[in-house]
Structure formats: C-alpha cells, structure tokens
Amino acid sequence: MTIQWKGVFPAVxxxxxxxxxxxxxxxxxxLERLIENGVAGVVMMGMVGENAQLSPEEKLTVLRTAKETVRGRVPVISGLAETSTEKAVAYAREAEKIGVDGLMVFPGLTYKSDDAETIAFYKTVAAASRLEILLYNNPRGYGVDLRPDVVADLLAAPTIVAIKEESYDTTRVTDLISRFGDRLAVVCGVDDLIVESVALGAQAWVSGMANALPRQSVQLLDLAIAGDFAQARKLYAALTPLFHLDTVVKLVQHIKLAEHLITGSAETVKAPRLALTGAERERTIQITRQTLADLKALGYD
Structure with a gap:
C-alpha cells in the first residue's frame, strides 16, 4: 500500500x-475505534511511547495484531527505535515480512550522531527494506536535528518519503516544503502546533492525543485543510489544553489517562514509567473533563 500522507495518524x-x-x-x-472515527493511518509503537520498553517479540506481536485487525483499511506504520544500525536493519526486515506499510524511523537511540553518522544510519536502514520511511525529527528528545541540509542528502534514498517535524520551529515546515516540494511530505508531529503547521502547508499529523479524541482531531484537521480557520480556531482552543499534555515527558501517562476517562481502557504503563498520582493525576483528569465539556458546548460530542 502506497501511503497517502494526508490526514490523522495516531501514534497508537x-x-x-x-x-x-x-x-x-x-x-x-x-484500533477499531480509531478507524471508525476516520483516521488515515495508524502508527504503532511511537518511540516516546513505549517502544523501547517492549521486548523484540512483543514488538512483532503488536505489529501482527495491528495487521490482522486493520485488514488493509488504512496503512499500518511501525515505529523503529533501536540502539544500533544492525538492530534497526533487522527490525526493518522483520516488519516488512509481517506486511506493515511503512516505518517511522528514529535516529539511533542513546547516541547523539553527527550529520555523517545520521545520514549513514538512515540510508542503511532505508536500503534494508522496500518500506516507505517517515523520518522522525525530534531534536529536543534525541539531540539529533534533521535539518534541511541533512534531509537533502537523505532523499537520495527513494523510500524516504516523509518527515515527522517536531523541532517546535514552524519555520521548518516552510523551509522543507519550499525546498523539497512534493518529494517530501511534511507531517506535523506536535499536537499543539497542528493548525499552525497546516496553515504553512502540512496535510498530515502524527498525533498522540488523537488516541483519546480521534473524531474531533480528524474534524480539526479537516477544517484547517479546508481553510476554515475561523471554525478550526474555535475547536483548537477547546482541544489545546489537552494537546499541551502531548508535549511533556509524561505524555504517555497523560494520553493513557485521557483514554481511560473517555473509553475505559487501562492506563497501565511499562516501567520505568509510573502511573500518574496525586495532584498531577487530578490535573489531567480536570483538563480532560473540561475539554469534553468545552467540546460539547461547541456541538462536538
């Protein structure tokens, strides 16, 4: 399946x-709930999620389960987060065997590579399979910045087709689109910068909090892409307090707690993460409940 990089792709x-x-x-x-609510694809095991805490067999089990469940209705993309090039290549090959549609590839974990090392890593992983690759640029989280000059070298690999832009600098969206045009899809990777990114030309969004509110996230993106920024801003204002929780260290706990409150799913996390407690947990509960009330007042229920 060729991935159309348009729409909401929850980092599941x-x-x-x-x-x-x-x-x-x-x-x-x-997964069924996300698809029923209109998402364009699903990203399994995003890195700032719990990818690194899962065993190799658990990761492959998640991918098999996703492929069997989704049944081709939307693309299935796997996060690829490994500590060495050798392990990353092996994972890419296993993911291709399972039949996923693409990979969201992080820089090699635990090591802050320079430009030459970063380029070599990504090109080697790209050559390991025929899967489409979404670069993950999160310099705050990993210390490696996929600047436009670095991306230019990476695009020699034909399977590198998109970048999840999470530098928190919206000028990057303009710089990437202006420089690479249709050769590279620029995907928003920050929940509380989505309307800004669409205004600059992004049409796809890898979202954390879309797990909790998929339908409203799809509606927000649709409004922005259609150019109805007056309505988009109203919906965005209601969602932004919850979206802010996608940009902090404990985002996984916040997202899972919001999901729990809305759907009843468990908020269990893998150690070393611990469940939210005390005032921190109560604050997320309050934000979630207020968001739901604000959405209802706007007619989004």
Missing amino acids: TTKLKADGALDLDAIRQG
Whole structure:
C-alpha cells in the first residue's frame, strides 16, 4: 500500500494488562475505534511511547495484531527505535515480512550522531527494506536535528518519503516544503502546533492525543485543510489544553489517562514509567473533563 500522507495518524498507545503484558484484545478494540472515527493511518509503537520498553517479540506481536485487525483499511506504520544500525536493519526486515506499510524511523537511540553518522544510519536502514520511511525529527528528545541540509542528502534514498517535524520551529515546515516540494511530505508531529503547521502547508499529523479524541482531531484537521480557520480556531482552543499534555515527558501517562476517562481502557504503563498520582493525576483528569465539556458546548460530542 502506497501511503497517502494526508490526514490523522495516531501514534497508537500500546494497551497493557495490569501485570504489564500486552492486552491484545484492548489493542484490537482501540484500533477499531480509531478507524471508525476516520483516521488515515495508524502508527504503532511511537518511540516516546513505549517502544523501547517492549521486548523484540512483543514488538512483532503488536505489529501482527495491528495487521490482522486493520485488514488493509488504512496503512499500518511501525515505529523503529533501536540502539544500533544492525538492530534497526533487522527490525526493518522483520516488519516488512509481517506486511506493515511503512516505518517511522528514529535516529539511533542513546547516541547523539553527527550529520555523517545520521545520514549513514538512515540510508542503511532505508536500503534494508522496500518500506516507505517517515523520518522522525525530534531534536529536543534525541539531540539529533534533521535539518534541511541533512534531509537533502537523505532523499537520495527513494523510500524516504516523509518527515515527522517536531523541532517546535514552524519555520521548518516552510523551509522543507519550499525546498523539497512534493518529494517530501511534511507531517506535523506536535499536537499543539497542528493548525499552525497546516496553515504553512502540512496535510498530515502524527498525533498522540488523537488516541483519546480521534473524531474531533480528524474534524480539526479537516477544517484547517479546508481553510476554515475561523471554525478550526474555535475547536483548537477547546482541544489545546489537552494537546499541551502531548508535549511533556509524561505524555504517555497523560494520553493513557485521557483514554481511560473517555473509553475505559487501562492506563497501565511499562516501567520505568509510573502511573500518574496525586495532584498531577487530578490535573489531567480536570483538563480532560473540561475539554469534553468545552467540546460539547461547541456541538462536538
């Protein structure tokens, strides 16, 4: 399946049982809910999610479960987050065997590579499979910045087709689109910069909080792409307090708690993450409830 980089692509939370084991039934139910609410694709195991905490076999089980559940209705993309080029190549090949449609590839974890090393890493991973690759640019999180000059070298690899832009600098959206045009899809990777990114030309969004509110996230993106910024701003204002929680260290806990409040799914996380407690948990509960009330007042329920 050729991926059309338009629409909302939730970075799907990995549902877990109380003992930390994969909850495959909950994963299936979550995927069905996302598809029913209009998402354009699903990204399994985003890195700032729980990719690094899963065993190699758990990761492949999540991918098999996603492929069996989705049944070709939308593209299935896997996060690829490994500590060495060798492991990244092996994972890309296994993901291709399972039949996923693309890879969202992080720089090599735990090592801050320079430009030459970064380019070599990505080109080697790209050559390992025929899968489309979404570059992940999150210099705040990983210390590696895929600047436009670096991206220019990477585009020698034909399977590198998109970039999840998460530098928190919206001028990057303009710079990338102006320089690379249709050769590279620029995908918003920050929930609370989505309307700004669309105004500059982005048409796709990898979102964390879309797990909790997929339909409203799709509606927001549709309004912005259609140029109805007056309505988009109203909806965005209601959603932004919740979206802010997607940009902090404990985003996984916040997203899973919001999902729990809305759908009843478990908020279990993998150690070393711990569940939210006390005032921090109450604040997320309050923000979620207020967001739902504000959405209802606007006619989004």
